[in-house]
Amino acid sequence: MQGLLHILLTVLLIGFSAGADTRLAKDALDHPVFSKPAPESPEDLLVIQKQVRSVLKSAKEATVCILGNGSGSGVIVSEDGLVLTAGHVSGEPGTKVHVIMPDGTKLEAESLGRSAAADSGLIRITEKDKHPFVKIAPAATLFRGDWIFSIGHPGGFDKERGIVLRVGRVIHRSTNTIQSDCKLIGGDSGGPLFDMLGRVVGIHSRVSKKVEQNFHVTVRAFKRDWDRMLAGEIVTIDDSYAKIQRKGGFLGVKRIPHSKGVQITGVVKNSPAAQSKLRAGDVISHIDGKKIESLNSFRTLINQHGPGEKVLLDILKRWEGGTKQVEVVLGNRNDFLPARKPTIPGK
Amino acid sequence: MIPQRQAQPFLPVLVIISITLTHSALTQDSLDELPSKLRLNGAQTVQAFGRGGEAARMSTLAILLEGEHIALATAIDAKGHLLTKASELETKGEISAVAPSGEKLAVTILASDPVTDLALLKVIPGKATPVDWGNPDNLVQGSWVGAMTHQADSLMIGVISATRREIKRRPGVLGVTLDPNDDPDELGVAIDGFGPNSPAQKQGIKSGDLIIRVETKDIRSRKELAGQISKFDPMDEVNLKILRGEEGIAFTVTLNYKSNVFDMLDRNQRMSGLTSKRKAGFSDVIQHELPLSPKAMGGPLVDLRGKTMGLNIARADRVTTFALPASVAVKAVEELKRKAINKAE
Numbered sequence: 001m002q003g004l005l006h007i008l009l010t011v012l013l014i015g016f017s018a019g020a021d022t023r024l025a026k027d028a029l030d031h032p033v034f035s036k037p038a039p040e041s042p043e044d045l046l047v048i049q050k051q052v053r054s055v056l057k058s059a060k061e062a063t064v065c066i067l068g069n070g071s072g073s074g075v076i077v078s079e080d081g082l083v084l085t086a087g088h089v090s091g092e093p094g095t096k097v098h099v100i101m102p103d104g105t106k107l108e109a110e111s112l113g114r115s116a117a118a119d120s121g122l123i124r125i126t127e128k129d130k131h132p133f134v135k136i137a138p139a140a141t142l143f144r145g146d147w148i149f150s151i152g153h154p155g156g157f158d159k160e161r162g163i164v165l166r167v168g169r170v171i172h173r174s175t176n177t178i179q180s181d182c183k184l185i186g187g188d189s190g191g192p193l194f195d196m197l198g199r200v201v202g203i204h205s206r207v208s209k210k211v212e213q214n215f216h217v218t219v220r221a222f223k224r225d226w227d228r229m230l231a232g233e234i235v236t237i238d239d240s241y242a243k244i245q246r247k248g249g250f251l252g253v254k255r256i257p258h259s260k261g262v263q264i265t266g267v268v269k270n271s272p273a274a275q276s277k278l279r280a281g282d283v284i285s286h287i288d289g290k291k292i293e294s295l296n297s298f299r300t301l302i303n304q305h306g307p308g309e310k311v312l313l314d315i316l317k318r319w320e321g322g323t324k325q326v327e328v329v330l331g332n333r334n335d336f337l338p339a340r341k342p343t344i345p346g347k
Numbered sequence: 348m349i350p351q352r353q354a355q356p357f358l359p360v361l362v363i364i365s366i367t368l369t370h371s372a373l374t375q376d377s378l379d380e381l382p383s384k385l386r387l388n389g390a391q392t393v394q395a396f397g398r399g400g401e402a403a404r405m406s407t408l409a410i411l412l413e414g415e416h417i418a419l420a421t422a423i424d425a426k427g428h429l430l431t432k433a434s435e436l437e438t439k440g441e442i443s444a445v446a447p448s449g450e451k452l453a454v455t456i457l458a459s460d461p462v463t464d465l466a467l468l469k470v471i472p473g474k475a476t477p478v479d480w481g482n483p484d485n486l487v488q489g490s491w492v493g494a495m496t497h498q499a500d501s502l503m504i505g506v507i508s509a510t511r512r513e514i515k516r517r518p519g520v521l522g523v524t525l526d527p528n529d530d531p532d533e534l535g536v537a538i539d540g541f542g543p544n545s546p547a548q549k550q551g552i553k554s555g556d557l558i559i560r561v562e563t564k565d566i567r568s569r570k571e572l573a574g575q576i577s578k579f580d581p582m583d584e585v586n587l588k589i590l591r592g593e594e595g596i597a598f599t600v601t602l603n604y605k606s607n608v609f610d611m612l613d614r615n616q617r618m619s620g621l622t623s624k625r626k627a628g629f630s631d632v633i634q635h636e637l638p639l640s641p642k643a644m645g646g647p648l649v650d651l652r653g654k655t656m657g658l659n660i661a662r663a664d665r666v667t668t669f670a671l672p673a674s675v676a677v678k679a680v681e682e683l684k685r686k687a688i689n690k691a692e
Binding site: 040042046160165168181211212 | 386387388389391392395396487490491504505506507508614615636638651652664665
């Protein structure tokens, strides 16, 4: 029964991928091994090997080592240098990190947002160049039993060794997490998991006690939080995407934690924050008289108000000095973000 | 940077919650995990390896020390010669082998080579099929390979995972941590602690002791001490002069592998489970992903056609196993046979 189910799922997969990328999908996954419960012969295994080899080179070219707080991995998904990684690798938004290309070239980069719920994270290479990149798979195309491969920089960058490959299958997939039998270790975190077409389907996140059971963030989790992560936000376990979209008013500040609240690192053009003359460097200490303890409490306090509602902010002015109270009318997130909406490769 | 997931049983709960939140149309069936037999190292998948797997099985013997599995060995000719990993035989005791048929065999250790970490053994002829050596130059990243698990009873498969290369030597260690405030003008370096499995501590050296001499060299700084010790390999004996209070004491310490002493302090190694004590100092290795036990070293690494491309020589970490290329092993056999003859004479 399970075998049959698997065949059904795989057939579905081919159907889906064909819709997304007809020519490639049809040629590559037509071989019966991709619809069998398991390979049956050396020939079947060779088909998988050949398929991995056909996309491995471009997959490796876009895979990087990330040096920040420790060493992790990542994968470039746009020509201008946007990098998918794990949230625990990208760390605090706005952190300066370095990205090491496969040939050893070291590039400057900056962390954007991350999701504490899914362990997804974004980094942008700040040095302008045409960077090698790979496509992200459509969100609903990965199923239990699919063959996949994992690459990264386990234990850190090692030029002689190069990027390390592991092949395996999807053991389980949920909204945020893929479980696979691809082996992982420290340093792999943030590295890419690929499908047989060489598209990113996941990002390495955690290991279990079993060597052949490890966890990756789904691309679906990335796409759900994409705009917020790109804006440098930290998405927490508590805030569901829908809640924010429907309910929360929009202030328009990028921020980082500060001992007295949150410090503004950027202001969205024409946003309520910009109209109230909030500037990078200012610290927001209280909302409606309530002290801001963390980035999370900032968001929770803002989200208690919808678009059009007033909030009272206590501001420590960086440039003028002293404190100041400002009343701001929150806006509607969608009025400000669509113009900045990125093209998500592979979406 | 991968946090270890301790609370495994949480997963299904999380899955159910996330599905509820997103109103996903996933069915109950898809909550199930892929059955074990269909996974990369599941029984059904491994069967696809075909005659490659059969070749590995027929040429692999289990090596036992006092009845405990400690390594595998590779049958290399019809005369009963086997190769295994030398550093796994360092413990004293009776060594025996188990043939593919299950028959228990007596073993003679003929010679061992510290450079390749290979040992030449002999059992009665005709109990295992000699390997069919292949050309490891034909392997590429992603090539399928297979090898037997540590009791030589099942096959494990995976791919060549990284570039073939040299793994630099790791010298032996005393297993001490040193006082960082050494004075280069004063004789001696103070010991302020020990690694978890320290050979120096085992010999009776104590925290607070000053190491003043290694062999004939006076020691004035940590750098000098490291320089002298790093000339020696694991299992080498080193003569130390220790100053304890007013008293000068001579100690002979058998250096240990860094992995045996300090690995527990390394996060990636803790995550790896057991690894080989000697996993460095190889001039040429093939890297693959087979998650073999360190007790499964010494057996053949075969390709899909059943050709032996190398000999597994070290489990290095959770994602890494090293094999000596067939060409290196074949060359080492000549050297080992020469040594064995010299020893016999």
